[in-house]
Amino acid sequence: SGHRIAVIPGDGIGKEVVPAGLEALHATASRFGISLQLDEFGFASADYWQRHGTMMPADWEETLRGYDAVFFGAVGWPEVVPDHVSLWGSLLQIRRTFDQYVNLRPCRLMPGVRSPLADREPGDIDFVVVRENTEGEYSSVGGRVFEGTERETVLQETVMTRTGVDRVLRFAYEQAARRPARHLMSATKSNGISISMPYWDERVAEMGGRFPDVRVDKLHIDALAAQFVLHPDRFDVVVASNLFGDILSDLGPACAGTLGIAPSANINPERDHPSLFEPVHGSAPDIAGQGIANPVGQIWCASMMLEHLGHPEAAAHLLGAIEDVLALGPAEAPLTPDLHGKGTTVELARAIADRVRER
Amino acid sequence: SGHRIAVIPGDGIGKEVVPAGLEALHATASRFGISLQLDEFGFASADYWQRHGTMMPADWEETLRGYDAVFFGAVGWPEVVPDHVSLWGSLLQIRRTFDQYVNLRPCRLMPGVRSPLADREPGDIDFVVVRENTEGEYSSVGGRVFEGTERETVLQETVMTRTGVDRVLRFAYEQAARRPARHLMSATKSNGISISMPYWDERVAEMGGRFPDVRVDKLHIDALAAQFVLHPDRFDVVVASNLFGDILSDLGPACAGTLGIAPSANINPERDHPSLFEPVHGSAPDIAGQGIANPVGQIWCASMMLEHLGHPEAAAHLLGAIEDVLALGPAEAPLTPDLHGKGTTVELARAIADRVRER
Ligand SMILES: CC(C)[C@H](C(=O)O)[C@@H](O)C(=O)O
Ligand SMILES: CC(C)[C@H](C(=O)O)[C@@H](O)C(=O)O
Secondary structure (H helix, E strand, O other): OOEEEEEEEEOOOHHHHHHHHHHHHHHHHHHOOOOEEEEEOOOOOHHHHHHHOOOOOOOHHHHHHOOOEEEEEEOOEOOOEOHHHHHHOOHHHHHHHOOOOEEEEEEEOOOOOOOOEOOOOOOOOEEEEEEEOOOEOOOOOEEEEOOOOOOOEEEEEEEEEHHHHHHHHHHHHHHHHHOOOOEEEEEEOOOOOOOHHHHHHHHHHHHHOOOOOOEEEEEEHHHHHHHHHHOHHHOOEEEEOHHHHHHHHHHHHHHOOOHHHOEEEEEOOOOOOOEEEEEOOOOOOOOOOOOOOOOHHHHHHHHHHHHHOOOHHHHHHHHHHHHHHHHOHHHHOOOOHHHOOOOOHHHHHHHHHHHHHHO | OOEEEEEEEEOOOHHHHHHHHHHHHHHHHHHOOOOEEEEEOOOOOHHHHHHHOOOOOOOHHHHHHOOOEEEEEEOOOOOOOOHHHHHHOOHHHHHHHOOOOEEEEEEEOOOOOOOOEOOOOOOOOEEEEEEEOOOEOOOOOEEEEOOOOOOOEEEEEEEEEHHHHHHHHHHHHHHHHHOOOOEEEEEEOOOOOOOHHHHHHHHHHHHHOOOOOOEEEEEEHHHHHHHHHHOHHHOOEEEEOHHHHHHHHHHHHHHOOOHHHOEEEEEOOOOOOOEEEEEOOOOOOOOOOOOOOOOHHHHHHHHHHHHHOOOHHHHHHHHHHHHHHHHOHHHHOOOOHHHOOOOOHHHHHHHHHHHHHHO
16 A cells, blocks of 8 residues: 655765655655655665675665665765765666666756856746666776776777667657747767767657657757856756766756755656656765755655656645745755755755645 | 968858957067968868868878967858768867877956856956867767667767876876966766776876875766856866866856857877867857857967967967956957957957057
8 A cells, every 4th residue: 555665865965865855755745645655775875885795685676676666865985885886786777777767857946046157046947857867878888908008998888779869869859848848958969979979869850750849959068068057048858868968967956056956856757667766966975974965855856756656736745845945045944055054954854844734 | 480370260150260360369479579370271161071072181181290280260060061070070180180189278267257157256267177189988989780770779989098098187287286276176977987987087096196296186077067167266177088078168168258268279298290279169150150259269279379389478468468358348348249248250359459569
């Protein structure tokens, strides 16, 4: 009975923001009579690595497969395990194994949040990045030759497949078709990356034929990054390869004030596998343990998860509560330091959970 | 007698800003008694492509080898020739053939220029991107299999060599060692790009051993892009792979107000081959032919070229003239539209050349 959710706090501030996210999730679920069954797991963390020498148990896939969704904090603790080992041994493996081929990352300037961009107001920044999440530049194919000599050469393969490219493009076009502006911007670099990116462009054009109502444009990633800063108001849906989507979905939230509030949904649209919800920020070793991490990214993830689980009203209610509290600004609400306030993780999460109950 | 300079206007606004750059160059050269011998070439352009079916003549290498430097506008006119064809057939080939392995891109918020970032003043943004310019993600190695079928798969190789990585890192460390802050930031993505980028990190650490006075840090490209917006004042020298350097050297100038003023130097530090000086902006088909392109990027390139040719005083004088004119602001100087003014390319170049003669 109820939705089964696997909870994985992971490392660093993941352990602080996940409980905060759960508080808001519980408040929303009880308000809307949604029944949830939560199980917490300690793997995908440096602690687990230290005890077991792997990031996840051998049967992680069977374990997680039994859940409707994964509520994920952050993973990575380079003092203990190199990032590429911890990430390829956990998050990146989950994304692939569960074919979570869409990484959906909304980017919005919220009321009460100060943008580092001059004269930008809520409404000026409101787009969504649709990031390819299983292939592309993130591959583990390649290696070194002539190691340790002057001839040392390192190869790393980018792999794009028609299946992989087309399915994320279709999703992005569908998103664009549903939004009022009906505009899709494709990130490319076909002038410099001369094999994979022209292919990406071709597929974008081809898929466009099926969505005559969507206006589509492309920009090279260098120009596109510049435009995020100069004209963030011009974007609606942005579709990008794994690496370009990664960059744009950090840059976008930075333009919208802070990475601390940005959520992401790693989605398997066919629902053959569980989807995974994690904030865009990482484990943030520099502020971990201080109780000052912004919990809003994780709480917004709870909203996206509720939507995915079929509760759009509850999702909208929770997002509304986030907006209400942020809109009070740092003087009235216990906003965290990245939002120019003096609040703690716990205080901000509490304020949002209270607001969920009140509104 | 004098320095031999090959002039290649190229496409689009390249044809407008190159003459503007030459006017400032001539004014500076005559003021400092520097003798220049300029030859202009029409290749590396869509016009040339239309007449010859190639971007450059077969003997381009012998031709350009006879020069001390190349003063380059911009190349790319996708209506006529696809960007990856025009670029790989010209600029990218020149960079490699002439081992211009450093692409040096200063990024500075100039007096009189409005940053899109709130509350940033000249002095807050003043760093240099050292971009690897011959290998890495820009390769033409790879291809397609199972073309036209559902199995279609596209591979594109990133290639890093010890020689290629170490030489640009050494240059970057040397730059950092010479600047007051002595700080080097390395762009990486070793958590996701798990073969080439961990290698890059290793070489950064190894090379650091030879520069004990330089503080070195690394940030993943996603976080680094975000930091450019949130804390541009924290950067001094940034070293990056070909692709990451490309992105950061567009994003940086955007944060500093406009791509229109940003210069770049494609340098062969050993001087075995000519170096090439080109603005960061491209051929800009959207504004080409209107006479409103900002000539400052090209003029700043002239300053970098003079420095490279052994005339640091003349270079500084020209840069000073640029600063003086920009500092007047759009009300007093004929600044171009990207600088919120109503000036034309010709008027702004004239104002800077006049200032070179006056100051
Ligand atoms: C035109 C393009 C191939 C080129 C590059 O990516 O190197 C340009 O963006 C640049 O930065 O010089
Ligand atoms: C931690 C890292 C491997 C990951 C990624 O690059 O995908 C993160 O930056 C993200 O955006 O989810």
